[in-house]
Amino acid sequence: MNISIILLLLIVALNFSITQSFQHPLDPLSPKEINEIRVIIEKSHLKTLKNLTYHFVDVDEPEKDDVLHWLSSSSSSSSSSRKTKLLPRRAKVVVIGGGQTRELVVDLSKRLIVLDHVYKGHGYPPLTFEELLQASLLTQKDPRFLESLSRRNLKGSQVSCLPLTKGWFGEHVSTRGVKITCFYRNGTTNIYARPINGITILFDLELMKVTTYMDRYRAPLPKAKGTEFHSRPVQPGPSYPNITNSKFSIQGNLVTWGDWKFHVAFNSRAGTIISAASIFDGKENKYRRVLYRGHVSETFVPYMDSTEDWYYRTFMDVGEFGFGKAADSLQPLVDCPGNARFMDGYLVDAFGMPNLLPRAICVFQRYSGDVAWRHTEIGVPGRVIRNGEPEVTLVVRMIATVGNYDYILDWEFRQTGSITVGVGLTGVLEMKATSYTSMDQVTEEMYGTMVAPNTIAINHDHFLTYYLDLDVDGNENSFMRSSLQSERVRRMSTPRKSYWNVKKKIFKREAEARIRLSSKPAQLMVVNSNKKTNVGNPVGYQLITGQPAYSLLADDDYPQIRTAYTKYQVWVTPYSKSERWAAGFYADQSHGDDGLTVWTRRNRKIENKDIVLWYTMGFHHVPCQEDFPIMATLRSSFELRPTNFFDQNPITYKVKS
Amino acid sequence: MNISIILLLLIVALNFSITQSFQHPLDPLSPKEINEIRVIIEKSHLKTLKNLTYHFVDVDEPEKDDVLHWLSSSSSSSSSSRKTKLLPRRAKVVVIGGGQTRELVVDLSKRLIVLDHVYKGHGYPPLTFEELLQASLLTQKDPRFLESLSRRNLKGSQVSCLPLTKGWFGEHVSTRGVKITCFYRNGTTNIYARPINGITILFDLELMKVTTYMDRYRAPLPKAKGTEFHSRPVQPGPSYPNITNSKFSIQGNLVTWGDWKFHVAFNSRAGTIISAASIFDGKENKYRRVLYRGHVSETFVPYMDSTEDWYYRTFMDVGEFGFGKAADSLQPLVDCPGNARFMDGYLVDAFGMPNLLPRAICVFQRYSGDVAWRHTEIGVPGRVIRNGEPEVTLVVRMIATVGNYDYILDWEFRQTGSITVGVGLTGVLEMKATSYTSMDQVTEEMYGTMVAPNTIAINHDHFLTYYLDLDVDGNENSFMRSSLQSERVRRMSTPRKSYWNVKKKIFKREAEARIRLSSKPAQLMVVNSNKKTNVGNPVGYQLITGQPAYSLLADDDYPQIRTAYTKYQVWVTPYSKSERWAAGFYADQSHGDDGLTVWTRRNRKIENKDIVLWYTMGFHHVPCQEDFPIMATLRSSFELRPTNFFDQNPITYKVKS
Numbered sequence A, B: 001m002n003i004s005i006i007l008l009l010l011i012v013a014l015n016f017s018i019t020q021s022f023q024h025p026l027d028p029l030s031p032k033e034i035n036e037i038r039v040i041i042e043k044s045h046l047k048t049l050k051n052l053t054y055h056f057v058d059v060d061e062p063e064k065d066d067v068l069h070w071l072s073s074s075s076s077s078s079s080s081s082r083k084t085k086l087l088p089r090r091a092k093v094v095v096i097g098g099g100q101t102r103e104l105v106v107d108l109s110k111r112l113i114v115l116d117h118v119y120k121g122h123g124y125p126p127l128t129f130e131e132l133l134q135a136s137l138l139t140q141k142d143p144r145f146l147e148s149l150s151r152r153n154l155k156g157s158q159v160s161c162l163p164l165t166k167g168w169f170g171e172h173v174s175t176r177g178v179k180i181t182c183f184y185r186n187g188t189t190n191i192y193a194r195p196i197n198g199i200t201i202l203f204d205l206e207l208m209k210v211t212t213y214m215d216r217y218r219a220p221l222p223k224a225k226g227t228e229f230h231s232r233p234v235q236p237g238p239s240y241p242n243i244t245n246s247k248f249s250i251q252g253n254l255v256t257w258g259d260w261k262f263h264v265a266f267n268s269r270a271g272t273i274i275s276a277a278s279i280f281d282g283k284e285n286k287y288r289r290v291l292y293r294g295h296v297s298e299t300f301v302p303y304m305d306s307t308e309d310w311y312y313r314t315f316m317d318v319g320e321f322g323f324g325k326a327a328d329s330l331q332p333l334v335d336c337p338g339n340a341r342f343m344d345g346y347l348v349d350a351f352g353m354p355n356l357l358p359r360a361i362c363v364f365q366r367y368s369g370d371v372a373w374r375h376t377e378i379g380v381p382g383r384v385i386r387n388g389e390p391e392v393t394l395v396v397r398m399i400a401t402v403g404n405y406d407y408i409l410d411w412e413f414r415q416t417g418s419i420t421v422g423v424g425l426t427g428v429l430e431m432k433a434t435s436y437t438s439m440d441q442v443t444e445e446m447y448g449t450m451v452a453p454n455t456i457a458i459n460h461d462h463f464l465t466y467y468l469d470l471d472v473d474g475n476e477n478s479f480m481r482s483s484l485q486s487e488r489v490r491r492m493s494t495p496r497k498s499y500w501n502v503k504k505k506i507f508k509r510e511a512e513a514r515i516r517l518s519s520k521p522a523q524l525m526v527v528n529s530n531k532k533t534n535v536g537n538p539v540g541y542q543l544i545t546g547q548p549a550y551s552l553l554a555d556d557d558y559p560q561i562r563t564a565y566t567k568y569q570v571w572v573t574p575y576s577k578s579e580r581w582a583a584g585f586y587a588d589q590s591h592g593d594d595g596l597t598v599w600t601r602r603n604r605k606i607e608n609k610d611i612v613l614w615y616t617m618g619f620h621h622v623p624c625q626e627d628f629p630i631m632a633t634l635r636s637s638f639e640l641r642p643t644n645f646f647d648q649n650p651i652t653y654k655v656k657s
Helices: A002-015 A031-042 A064-076 A079-085 A129-141 A143-151 A558-562 A596-602 A650-654 B002-015 B031-042 B064-076 B079-085 B129-141 B143-151 B558-562 B596-602 B650-654
Strands: A053-060 A090-097 A100-107 A112-119 A159-165 A177-184 A199-204 A209-215 A248-251 A254-257 A260-267 A271-281 A286-302 A341-348 A354-377 A385-402 A405-413 A419-427 A431-433 A448-452 A455-458 A460-470 A476-488 A498-506 A522-532 A538-544 A570-574 A609-621 A631-642 B053-060 B090-097 B100-107 B112-119 B159-165 B177-184 B199-204 B209-215 B248-251 B254-257 B260-267 B271-281 B286-302 B341-348 B354-377 B385-402 B405-413 B419-427 B431-433 B448-452 B455-458 B460-470 B476-488 B498-506 B522-532 B538-544 B570-574 B609-621 B631-642
Touching (some): A031 A053, A031 A090, A031 A100, A031 A112, A031 A341, A129 A143, A129 A159, A129 A177, A143 A209, A254 A385, A260 A354, A271 A405, A271 A650, A286 A631, A354 B354, A385 B354, A405 B354, A419 A460, A419 A609, A431 A448, A460 A631, A498 A522, A609 A631, B031 B090, B031 B112, B053 B100, B129 B143, B129 B159, B129 B177, B129 B199, B129 B209, B143 B199, B248 B354, B260 B341, B260 B354, B260 B385, B271 B385, B271 B650, B286 B405, B419 B460, B419 B609, B431 B448, B460 B631, B570 B596, B609 B631
Parallel strands (some): A419 B354
Antiparallel strands (some): A053 A090, A100 A112, A199 A209, A341 A354, A431 A455, A448 A455, A460 A609, A476 A498, A522 A538, A538 A631, A631 B354, B053 B090, B090 B100, B100 B112, B248 B254, B254 B260, B260 B271, B271 B286, B286 B460, B341 B354, B405 B419, B448 B455, B476 B609
């Protein structure tokens, strides 16, 4: 074991070089900058506001053109001259104070608030961890709740309460609030397995008190037995000490690996953000642009139980709270393999203070035993020619634990030019108590699966919408569908009667590029018609999806109005700096009057423009007993695959022939 | 490097134990048995037949009931008593001799031919490597071909000719034959990159001579430059020496790993066959049956060019030749990781002789850096509870190189009870020559993509049909579809307006269980309604597919008539020992009068029966330049996932709570 640790350390030392972070315009805010922002605000005209809380603090990026210019000039100039070219450093801050939501832009170089705007639209900014914790704690001290517990013979010390976002259901007047749901741990650490059902608690986040309390009925409490899950010790690896085919480096937030270079940022709302991903073309002998920006834009997790305790559970975790805020400190050897390198992240709390999140992101080379390419040729007389290479990829991983669920979020870069975006779902199901202990007793609709005695796990969906600002060899791109169509053979020179061919369509405007994937076969591509391969094909990247899913809710149902875009998996918009969040920025209690559906009503032109591809990955989750008490990871992915982007398989550029 | 090799050897010694093979009724024929079969036939009444060639030699398995009985008694008795329970050992042999195809059953214990039947139906048995080689060599000596070469100024020494199966296109009378297509290597080992187009050559395999020869036109020959691909050296790994979470053993053809045990056979037609896969249930404290048999049943690869050189290319590689016969000797460190164990295979040549194929199958533990399950709980006051485990799986791999294409065929077993069946496509595209060097010159239909100057890669499909004889906790199973249906909320006690629920349907007969997957969401399951979980759910395994594809050819087109089942991805049949090959046993030049489509016309009952699930995985392949000169592996998979099979996630059975 000593020997392998020494070997591992040696390889770590060989493979990785880390230097002090330098300021890239897309770098997340540093703790020093976060402190500066708070100080600037505290010294400003806002200092008189009571109970000022910070709900969103992020770098306010320079314009895309400026960033692109910075990138191209910084890559061609020496590192010493970089500092002189720094773009203005600004932050976007959303605070609540004096009962108002204010959008601020803080200029860090000028040390000034350069914009202060009171937001008066629908919806609220992301919730803070601190107010959610307060809501739980205050509820657990509420006399009405204590009485409910005593009526059920439950010990208060064994209760955990969780605040859940309450959605929007047509109310004309509403206040910021959450619904509180409570669990009885007593004998387990799997709190979700023992829900205390029958109590409705509405907590007002402006008044910071319970405003509605209803103890409606008592339900049996599922047993603690069989609900625990604990790791077995991992010994001593796993790791891949022997992978030396390729190396990677992390300099600040810049990752270079094989032919790839890209910027990785940790963001409180989106989690991992991949920016300015370019790939070196060994034939053209230069880096070529692929993806200006990619990240999760929104999630939508509606539960399929229309009863009082459940109807409102229609979560939009990214917008309501934040995948970055929910990011978990990664466990070495469990969440990431032994060869992983970790990147820390900083979050801003409700008081504007920077909080370190150690190991927010990991980056590792993956060798899963797969084959990148291979062929054996026996057609050359007297020889058997075997060729091939093992596939080594680079994975950038983050895990968001949003209450009960854990989302494993991967960006995987391949030497072939592909980017695979993977999502793994694990964690604990949301469950309700029932008096039934066996299916043969069931007489009414359950809205889910009985996964244990007295325990029903509720049917639900997960939709993850990705923002994919592809810049295939430049900004001017188009979105193309190549449909495969059955054809009859017209000239009957052979007995063959049919075949399929490819009908290509370039989409002109937003409305037509809104696509619900069907079983009709088609390739979806982002192409650059201004740039051709050696034989004249437009260069492009293809979107290869997994099994598609779209929302099955009614169009007029409130959660669906807020996330209307989930009826289609694919949307294309012209790039606009302000259009990042598919359900709008103010997602908490939103009314559906911002976001993808609204922006695209203008039906803007998207041909030969700087376009953004939005893809929604979906899971319909009918729970099963194997999901209890902890889910085996359920995975899905999509791939951005170079398709006539290179003149030929780029792997062969590296191979001496 | 020395140290790591020593470590590796140590771990190999610790992890694997191999004993002398013992005879399991599903074991493939040993070289000794193959020799015995040949001797028995050579001494029989068949000895007078001229030019007797062996086209198929396989174990003729005992009846399933007998095998199951043997399995259950052998697992409960001591190993010494096993020998007394050996089932009769028989072989199925198909020979051609005296112009007739004969089906023989050879009893190895009695040393007798116990069945001799002359087959007079349509189609022919699998082609032999020897006759295909002869066809190529004889064509290259044909004076007409030599003249064609000289007319093109091509050197005969640089030509490679390949025989292609010719399909069936409505001929009433036909003879066994192949079409020969030739390539000019001169300067490359990528023979497919330089097709010599414009020559039609029909080779008669009964007469063993060219019977049709037409030199129709001359096409430009694509250049050799840029067509090569060669491996870079792999140094020194990759491997996973540190994975010690789980061990596996191979005893003869029996593999045990974690809770799984199963039988792996190498078969000339199907390639890898997985049999009698059972999983140990830590709660019930016994092995439970999952999959009696799983293997590739047929492949269908139609090309989408209706012209003279291409229309007939509608390959059924498994039936026409055999995935096992096409299996490649696996390259350690490239095709399988450093920790892989290899299993040899034996093939029978045209003369009835056993041929060793070293490293036909590899078995390895995979750790790809993924997470089997995890959760972080912050809801327990004062604690942050992190749990999880890395995911280690067991992969059984074979690679079939069928001419230009390489199929990487994986069976991956998970500790959660899932089986993932993966297919990777790599190798070289089939291409035709063209006078075009750039897309802007193109004026007519190309039937494919220009991937290099003068080179068009033809559009095509790959359909791989899997035979999946699931026996979920016993023989009596049913096939169930759980459809997700949008519902309006009827009782308006909450403002929620819609949800989805699950409508279950058990299929009664074959005709209704023929399913074309659509975007309508549904779960497909094989359930055992006679066996319930602790809370009364029928135990089951779910089929989770990737992006589905079905054949786009016209129903009345000849290749589609031969593979009519490819219009639907899912079929269910009652188990019948003789129904193994989806397009019928005699696939070469078949007329579509055997196989899945024909068997199911009887519309047999499938409820609570021993049923077989047939799933067809499909790829529509529109080639791109990145596929040239060698394809980066394109992957697809499906999963058989336990769904209410266990009372809870079986991983938690191992975890002390």
